[in-house]
Amino acid sequence: MHISIEKRGYVSKRYSTTVYLLSIFVAVIISSFIFLLRGVNPFYAFYKIFQGSFGSAFGIKETITKAIPLLLIAEGLIVAFKGKFWNIGANGQLLIGATFSTWIALNYGPTHSAITTIPLMFIVGFIGGALYGFIPAVLKVKLGINEIIATLMLNYIAEDFVEYLVYGPWKGKTQYGFPYTDNFPPSATLAQIPGTRISYITLIIALVSVVVVYYFIEKTKYGFEIKVAGENPHAAEYSGIDFIKMTIIMMLISGGLAGIAGVGEVAGIHRHLTYPAQVSSGYGYTAIIVAWLAQLNPILAVVSALFFGGILVGGDVIQTSLGFPFSTINAFNGFILIFVMIGNFFTEYKIKIRR
Amino acid sequence: MEEKVTEFKSLELKDIYKEFPGVVANNRISLKINAGEIHALLGENGAGKTTLMNIIYGIYQPDDGEIYINGKKVFIDSPRTAMKYGIGMVHQHFMLVENHTVAENVALGLSGTKFLNPTKEIAKEIERYSSEIGLHVNPDAKIWQLSAGEQQRVEILKALMRGAKLIILDEPTSVLTPQEASELFKTIKHLVKNGHSVIFITHKLEEVYELGGIVTVLRQGKVIDSTTTKDATKEELAKMMVGREILFNLEKEDIKPGEIVVKVENLEVLNDKGLKAIKNLNFEVRKGEILGIAGVSGNGQRELVEALTGLRRVEKGRILINGKEVQNKGAREIGEMGVSHIPEERIKYGIVPNLPVYENAVLRDYYKEPFSNRGILNYKKIKEFAIKLVKEFSIATPSIETKAKLLSGGNIQKLILARETTTKSTFIVAAHPTYGLDIAATEYIRKLLLQKRKEGSAILLVSEDLEEILQLSDRVAVMFMGEFMGIVDPKKVSIEEIGLMMAGSMRM
Amino acid sequence: MNLIISILQRTMVAGTPLLLGTVGEIITERSGILNLGIEGMMALGAIVGFSVTYTTKNPVLGLFTGILAGGVLALLHAFVSINIRGIQTLSGLAIAMIGSGLAGMLGKNYIGVPLPTRFSEVAIPGLSKIPFIGPILFNRDPLFYTGIILAVLAWFILFKTRWGINIRSVGENPKAADALGINVGLVKYLSTFIGGCFAGFAGAYLTLAYMPSWIEGMTGGRGWIVIALTIFAQWDPLRAILGAYIFGGVDVLQYILQPLGIPVPILKMTPYIVTLIILLITAREIMRKHLGAPKALGEPFIKGEK
8 A cells, every 4th residue: 555645736715724624623622632741621621621711701801901912912923923933932022021111110101191101101112122123133134043043042031031020129119019010090001891701902902903914914015025025035136135124124013012011911911021931921822823823824823812702711710620730721722733734735736545 | 785685687667657636647658668668758848757667676666467577576665675675776867965975975775885884886886887887976076076977977886886777767867968978878788798787767869879779769658669669660660659740840930039138247146155156247239139048957057047137146247138237136136127037947936836827927927017006016907917927928837826846847837937928028028937837838848938939039949859949049058167168150150060069079 | 179169069960950940841832832841840840859759769760750740741841832822922931821720729737847858979980980070970860861862862763763863853843844744733732742741850859859849939940951052952952951950050159159248139140140141152053053943933834824
């Protein structure tokens, strides 16, 4: 018997969509089996996760709350990934954006009204994230330094930096020794939909970012360049595309969007800067899967973000009700990514068996 | 060190059938080769020769049909199995590990080599073979340091040391100078005298007659006929290859070249390893003129093309287009001056395979009016342009939305040519434009270049196909080691003279 | 003087897991597979090693199961990279997440639990009495010596044996190797598996010798540093020894600088900043000497493709 793998020529949209959905479904089912490791019935755990996130009004609100930063970051990652720049550093970019806006909140906020403070915080947050995305971009185009390691190292550095701030010079005087900064003044906190932790502004910005990123990639010449460079860097060189300019613009946007997510977290959810794991909640990593699952499509990312927002909420649920550590969700997400990749394979290739 | 191999008496293929998505490469091919024979497999690019050989060598498996060795049916499921049966292959594109030494390359996968320090003993064996058969090569040299001819010798050594009795050579002279090719033919005759069999794939008629022996002609995946060099004439074989009378002469009008468009002065360019690939080159190209660059690949042609199109740094010297200096100006700016580039590796550089035809149509001009206005793309205009190109150049594609990678090689090349020559036709740099294309596409592209020449473009044509160069060019420059050995009139120069220039033995 | 000796001793211990991880990744990358999942394989090796040792009171058994755990996880990456031809960057990231997540799950009950046995220092008779060098190099736990031996062994196999030619050829030009009858898939699978075993070994070292306990996240980014060290080592296991122990030193540096009043989080940054600096230096060197990664690193090998 002889098994061979052959490329498929053309596949219909219907086929590829079916395979895609099927692979997500299979992924979720199989990934649930990790719960067996602690003796929990996978279907029960699975049920608990989705009941927690979509089965109640509270759950849905929390899902959206988490989906917003995921969506923001994922949109930024889509821009970077389309250009094959592996930005693993969204966590760090988020933290720096959060830090910059914290400074505004605590130093400018108390003496100014919300009308000036809030926009300033967002602008500064974008700039912070963008700058932090600029660094690995430059390192790559000027020195050829692998962006995966560079962004990862920068993540750790950003985390340690925030830790330094909240345990040290920025430690709040009113926080009883907890590693938080002082609470933000009212002019620096975001208004939320009553009964939820969803801030109007970040929700709007997130949805706007979907449109902006879509338009940027599909309609502008920069988007075209990113597509070409991501698909075939040689052709991009041949065409005379300016890699340096393109990479930098790409990463400014990617980092900036992550920075905005950071502002949303500290100004909306926590109302102060706190220790890094709390602020970022690992969104930078989860967003990678969000983007990939959306097949780097800016509009599908909305659905993908809601899906993973739900899983994260579910993660909280199984932590409290089933005693699983939160990192379980990481394993779950990792398996989903693997199975989606396997699913992708079947849209491009078919297996032929010959006697 | 040699493999224990059964004696080779004959190889027979019966009704071999192989298809790939969209094309039947081998359509019920039957063939027989006996020991001690030279068997030429003649056909145009795309006739199915390489696929068939890959089947014999176990790289592909046929969809249908059988293979018999010494009368017994066999399944060749991998190169390893093929080697056990005494079949060896020297591919057109060498399969060598560039960063390793000759000995390491020969040792790879060679059973019977020592586990510890295998290269020492292999080196000794290589020296023995070298002296016995005359295939001289330094076992400790790294592959990237060797010339194409020497690398080919390594490939032949690999096959022989694995006990190959039947050796398949796939277009072996495509990378050799005429003199190196003669050396190769001597080696082949030597091997055949020793009892080896050789299958020789080629599309060059002269070589078939120089070697003599049995000839099988393939066309579009089928065997047209199997005969010998004694029984058929060149014209008959050519007709079988192509299916019609070959036009050995394309209509090339006599055009008086106009003013100088391209002027190159004292050009010096380095290659990727930092060595001089081009040393002090001087030439011009005029309006309505085709300057052909002949020469074996690797003598600086690639670097010249890249320097002219802004893809490679110029260390010294100047390049002027219509009087303006353009060296080191960058691909985009040079393109703006009307310089188009038909790249050697069309899929790697000329298109973005996963993007649709219409986006590939504006790969070079997307940022300009009318395709783009202040950074926003105008897809309506882009698609209109793509439709125009597809129509004018008869590009076969289901639609302009089709991903470029699904087009055939010839149509991809047509798309590239269409795109380039429509918007930029002051100076056309064409690198191996018909390489790997079928006869129809080849003819189309050659006619297109002549048309552009008539319209006043200055054209630089780099090609390994001497026939193509001589047919199309107004002047021919022979490149060797980064210099022009001579710039000659194709109507007046002889093949021997060109061969000597290509090998660096003569200047004119 | 005693302080310096103590620092250097700690350097040797800190560098060993880095060395193990790097040697493994070198083997994997030499075969053309890029495995970013080291962090996850290390974490899994750490917790499996810990839990098995805790249950069986046998550290050697724990070590072996930890090694195996890393290898098995690597097989998943191998499958996706080789058979599925997936993007190796993403697959590696997924593996890292899976490994860390599973480790967190398995380790929950072991947080803060002390390990009854561990690998402790073994003094090599005679050599350990040499002044200064003795206590640093020759009074270490047996895994330290194993690490160095493995690194030298890896170098030998890669560059002086037939296996090495096979592995390196597969990483440089898999088509050529395939045409000569080498089973490219098998070579890549084995190399990835071995790399995973080394990562598992490194993780088990953390819980069984370095600090015999388990906390979540104890791999502390070492898996990523290993990837940088692989580049620094220019895919040469001998050079990896140099890199790993220099890095071990940086890790220990934190503790030296603490009494100087530098805040702890800033000190924690040092290994990552140093990694970036190392990458900067290596990048220059690569550009200068035209050295580099195995030519076909990270590219899926597709049999029979033109």
